[in-house]
Amino acid sequence: MKGAPGGGAPGGGRHDGRYGEAVFRPEQAGEGTRIDFGALAYDDITLARLRELGAGPGWRCLDVGAGTGTVSRRLLEEAGVTSVLAVDRDVRFLEAPPVPGLDVLAADISAPSFAPGRFRLVHARFVLMHLPERDRLITALAELVEPGGVLVLSDAIDLTSGRTPDTPYSMTMRAMWEGLRATIGTDVSWVPAYPRLLRGAGLGSVAAEVHVPPLLPGSPISRFWADTWERSRAAMVATGLVDDTDVDAAIRYLDADECAALSAGMLTAWGRKPASGPAAAPA
Template sequence: MTGVDPPSDGGRAPGHGRYGEQVFRPEERGEDERIDLGALAYDETTMARLRLLGAGPGWTCLDVGAGTGTVARRLLAEAGVESVLAVDRDVRFLAAHPVPGLTALEADVTADAFSPGAFRLVHVRFVLMHLPAADRMVTKLAGLVAPGGVLVVSDAVDLTTELAPVTPYTRAMQAMWQGLGDSIGTDVSRVPRHPELLRAAGLEPVAAEIHVPPLEPGSPISRFWADTWGRAREAMVATGLVDDAGIDEAVRYLNSPACTALSAGMLTAWGWKREEAP
């Protein structure tokens, strides 16, 4: 990657690793199941928004960071869109579930050469927060939206701030965000700026919403975080904010009726590209 945003945390330089290499490697057993747990927690909200924005017959769609392809397949099966180009740096999970109308493209969207065309819908979820220079990435993605189309971006919003009650969960989450920042440059502190970035990229009108799935014992989101901590354990412990015993305690807390914590929210922002003047 080129062009790194200035550190936003008082001087700590962002990590130089990459998602899928240092952590969350697709070749690790069960990584597709972890991704699908996140999909179970967030897909209904995503699909509801995309349908409200009008996604349907005749629409061509670009799904960036498509993961296992749950949103891409639902756009085809439920919304009836014309086609979906599903892009990821590793498409093994997409290739495992082919459906008519879905094309899997293995590519790095940050590369200068990435220019797959123009689409009525460009959707990107849980990607920008892991990349440097989010403003330039939003501008690039806006350039892939056809006139009259819409760019939809979703990322995590951290609710374990200094005002949140101190629990095993908050300690684990704070260690996770810092550990991912140290290792691969993840920065969710920038996510509330997404609507502003969409407007700066020339899109309007722009709007946004937040969904916070409930943390209940055995729920998909609770299982997702437990699995995510397991895969990010080394980076979390390296922060000094939590140790192995603390992570194990946080997992038990998630599965107990004593859990009163708030999961990370998913902020979704969207902006429209104006129709070209006749």
């Protein structure tokens, strides 16, 4: 569950850091394991959707912000796609083990020079929420989809609200979003606009769905949040919404039988590039 880091602040906000630098540094011990906990929580849902959209033999795929490469490898090994180009700003988790058909590219997708070609499938999960200029990036990713192909975007949606009781869990989750926004520019408030943005990028057959993994003691998603809070603790405490005692209580709650809360959800939206452009006007 790793997004490609980006600079600049969404929504006019200000921040000084980038994903992978200010927080979630890939060189920090255990960061690959944290990413894999997210993958265990979401990969089955992601693969089912990609296969439902047709991913299979003959497809060339682009996996943006590929993290530890679990989706890329499963596309090759289970869906049987022809090839996957796995892209991340830091590719240390993608270099082994080698898989036939898997190519790895270290790149920043927000760079104007990013142009790896055209693909039947372009997929990005938990990436754009960390990046500015989202409208431009969605349009740029749509341009990488070949006619008849699909763009699939997944990002987090926050299910806490003003009506959610103030528990250590809910306060810690709110502090996480606020702390990440202030530190690296993460913003999930716009994610429900995905379908409209895909349509605006010229794609058709646009649809979306939401998956909320259950918070169960010892589950991958519970362990993911516990690790995420530990690694972003300083940013969370800096918001003033929680202190270390609150964060510790929330982590204990995730592993308790009395845990009764909603995880953040994953919204997945997709759209298909028209198979052919409009008919040319007569000369």
